[in-house]
Amino acid sequence: MNRRKFLALSGGGIIVAATATVGTIASRTPSAAIAPWDQAGVIYSEPRKRALSYAILAPNPHNRQPWMVDLSTPDQVILTVDTERLLPHTDPLNRQITIGLGCFLELMVMAAAEDGYAVDLELFPQGSDLSGLDDRPVAIATFRQDPNQAKDPLFQHVMQRRSNKEPFDTTRTVAPETIAAIASAAVHGSRVAGDASAQSIAALRTLTNEALVIEIDTPHTFKESVDLFRIGKAEVEANPDGIDFSGPMFETLGAFGLMTREGTLDTSSTMFAQGKVAVLENTDTAMGHLWQATAGNTRVDQINAGRDWVRLNLAATSQGVSMQPLSQALQEYPEMADHYAKVHQMLATEGETVQMLCRLGYGIEVGRSPRWPLEAKLV
Numbered sequence: 001m002n003r004r005k006f007l008a009l010s011g012g013g014i015i016v017a018a019t020a021t022v023g024t025i026a027s028r029t030p031s032a033a034i035a036p037w038d039q040a041g042v043i044y045s046e047p048r049k050r051a052l053s054y055a056i057l058a059p060n061p062h063n064r065q066p067w068m069v070d071l072s073t074p075d076q077v078i079l080t081v082d083t084e085r086l087l088p089h090t091d092p093l094n095r096q097i098t099i100g101l102g103c104f105l106e107l108m109v110m111a112a113a114e115d116g117y118a119v120d121l122e123l124f125p126q127g128s129d130l131s132g133l134d135d136r137p138v139a140i141a142t143f144r145q146d147p148n149q150a151k152d153p154l155f156q157h158v159m160q161r162r163s164n165k166e167p168f169d170t171t172r173t174v175a176p177e178t179i180a181a182i183a184s185a186a187v188h189g190s191r192v193a194g195d196a197s198a199q200s201i202a203a204l205r206t207l208t209n210e211a212l213v214i215e216i217d218t219p220h221t222f223k224e225s226v227d228l229f230r231i232g233k234a235e236v237e238a239n240p241d242g243i244d245f246s247g248p249m250f251e252t253l254g255a256f257g258l259m260t261r262e263g264t265l266d267t268s269s270t271m272f273a274q275g276k277v278a279v280l281e282n283t284d285t286a287m288g289h290l291w292q293a294t295a296g297n298t299r300v301d302q303i304n305a306g307r308d309w310v311r312l313n314l315a316a317t318s319q320g321v322s323m324q325p326l327s328q329a330l331q332e333y334p335e336m337a338d339h340y341a342k343v344h345q346m347l348a349t350e351g352e353t354v355q356m357l358c359r360l361g362y363g364i365e366v367g368r369s370p371r372w373p374l375e376a377k378l379v
Helices: 003-010 012-017 019-026 031-039 047-055 095-114 153-160 176-183 198-217 219-226 233-238 248-255 261-265 270-283 299-318 334-347
Strands: 067-070 076-081 117-123 139-145 191-195 229-231 243-245 289-294 322-325 353-361
Touching (some): 047 139, 176 289, 191 198, 198 270, 198 289, 219 261, 229 248, 243 248, 289 299, 299 322, 299 353, 334 353
Antiparallel strands (some): 117 139, 191 289, 289 353
């Protein structure tokens, strides 16, 4: 959602008329929901918890934060997925959820290295099913002290990493050497490529725009997103996951009934039309694209794609470049089948699976996404 655009379209008149109370409403910041960012590496002395306090900041689809961890075995972290936090409509095979779990594992490994620990990962030790994730462990991670453990230079960008959902500056180009520097951060088997030529930008703007329209115009996939809207401080604090609409503008819109889930779902409403325009503006400001593909598409391939994805995001941060995933065309539900085939025709080599696609550019500084505290993720 383009937050500035939504305000201009939806709220201006009533917000101006309500200035007497706007100051109080707008000052409501969901401070508890973003506290895990301030607590990372600070409040825990136990090595696994210190590493996990960074891992919970990992990017993941719809900010579902589907990870659960068991620390009952000394020196081990057993990672499982919370099957109540899947996305059955937009991610019916749980591929994107698995990628998010890979992001989690990579940040955990990087954070452990900062404290002199190596982490041995055993992925899906009891096997896996490509039709969906279940209660079996995703990974068993064993921590061991290693005085020679190298630190990853990308780790210094963890606290600044964002997925930027605002429009990008269309007057600033992304240099080919910058894209190459970002792509070089992938070390876990992904093939990463990117392009900021005018022809590529135009083609992928069109593709990603069309795929977004399909997701929005397909009732069951759009409702899955809208059901996860968190509008204003109270909702964000109660459920610091999902799609965050917090801050002064959305606090005010929610308070005056200018943004509701019901209105957003009503395809005949002004709210639906304006929200759609706002979302599509992001695809139209892409100043380059980056994509990631794997030779196989096993659960292990998907985990490794996630490990590389967060590294690409951190590398972009180091270059001052903003990224936003635009992977709607990669979603595996029937209404998206034609665009799924098209994106693979455009970006994959024979036999590859395109795991992630994003837009690149230079955007405004954005805030931190809400997170559940680590304690909420321990079993």
